[in-house]
Amino acid sequence: MPIYEYVCLNCNHQFEAIRPMSQADAPQTCQKCGAEKIKRKLSLFFAESGGKAVSGMSEPSCSSCSGGNCSTCGH
16 A cells, blocks of 8 residues: 655644555544644655666756666766
C-alpha cells in the first residue's frame, strides 16, 4: 500500500498514512488536533539508477536532459 502525506488545514500539522489507493482521499482526522479539515499533499520521490537520477532530480538540469542521461550537463 502507498504512503500518503497529509496536512491539517486547522493546525498545519503534517503527517503520513499508509492506505489503499481507493482510500487516498477518504475522510481522515488530524493526528494532532483531531480536526477533519485535512488535505492530501503532492508526494515527491527521488529515484536513482546506476548512479544517475532518473526521477525527482533535485539538481538543475539543462534543456537537453532526457531520462537522466545528458552529455551536456552530466545528468
